[in-house]
Amino acid sequence: MEDLQNYLNSIRRDFADKSLTESSANKNPFLQFETWFEEAVNSQILDPYAMSISTVDETGQPSTRIVYLRFISEEGLVFYTNYTSHKGNDISTNNKIAVNFFWGELERQIRVEGVVTKVNEEMSDAYFEKRPRESQLGAWASDQSTEIKNREELEERLNYFADKFKDQVIPRPPHWGGYIVVPHKFEYWQGRPSRLHDRLIYTKKNNDWKITRVAP
Numbered sequence: 001m002e003d004l005q006n007y008l009n010s011i012r013r014d015f016a017d018k019s020l021t022e023s024s025a026n027k028n029p030f031l032q033f034e035t036w037f038e039e040a041v042n043s044q045i046l047d048p049y050a051m052s053i054s055t056v057d058e059t060g061q062p063s064t065r066i067v068y069l070r071f072i073s074e075e076g077l078v079f080y081t082n083y084t085s086h087k088g089n090d091i092s093t094n095n096k097i098a099v100n101f102f103w104g105e106l107e108r109q110i111r112v113e114g115v116v117t118k119v120n121e122e123m124s125d126a127y128f129e130k131r132p133r134e135s136q137l138g139a140w141a142s143d144q145s146t147e148i149k150n151r152e153e154l155e156e157r158l159n160y161f162a163d164k165f166k167d168q169v170i171p172r173p174p175h176w177g178g179y180i181v182v183p184h185k186f187e188y189w190q191g192r193p194s195r196l197h198d199r200l201i202y203t204k205k206n207n208d209w210k211i212t213r214v215a216p
């Protein structure tokens with residue numbers, strides 16, 4: 001751990017390149033997302049659609065994990081998962097959620113806060129249908145977040161479902177589907193020199209978005 005600590009003590013990097021101003025930012029946080037997302041894709045960032053989501057359980061304990069953003073519209077951000085997973089259980093008792101995108105190559109972070117609900121069954125079905133067969137089988141085989149004996153157990157379950165659905169269209173498991181994050185707050189963070197970073201906050205007020213700046 002000593003090398004690691006030395007590294008953490010010595011590492012320091014200035015932020016250089018870009019800025020985010022009230023006049024350059026789009027008034028609509030979803031359109032601002034579209035602009036930054038396009039730049040992230042063009043920057044060859046690995047998995048720019050990976051986002052970390054934080055949920056809170058009934059004792060108040062938060063937990064965070066990465067999921068993939070699979071759809072976005074002005075209604076919200078959609079990801080797919082197992083409804084009986086750790087995150088699924090959290091969401092069933094507390095629908096508040098926080099989302100974070102970190103695009104280090106662009107010195108950018110986007111934070112989102114909102115509430116989360118299941119998408120409708122048709123949307124989950126349509127997405128599940130498009131997934132590769134192996135991923136569809138994986139959704140059946142993995143009782144996500146539950147303890148398993150070993151890896152073999154997982155592989156046995158995969159084989160079981162591969163057999164069960166042989167030569168058939170694989171239906172979507174009832175415990176698997178989409179969630180939509182409906183934001184009421186966005187923060188766009190742009191790294192700047194001397195730690196004087198830009199932070200623009202969008203807050204939803206009567207269906208309109210208000211932009212404010214906060215200190216870095």
Ligand SMILES: Cc1cc2nc3c(=O)[nH]c(=O)nc-3n(C[C@H](O)[C@H](O)[C@H](O)COP(=O)(O)O)c2cc1C
Pocket residue numbers: 047050063064065066067068069079080081082085086087088144145
């Ligand atoms: C790059 C990356 C993408 C991921 N995408 C998803 C995803 O879209 N859906 C999902 O359920 N898990 C995804 N995972 C796995 C989750 O991070 C997590 O392990 C899993 O959902 C179980 O989380 P939970 O036990 O907190 O519910 C991804 C992990 C990584 C590293």
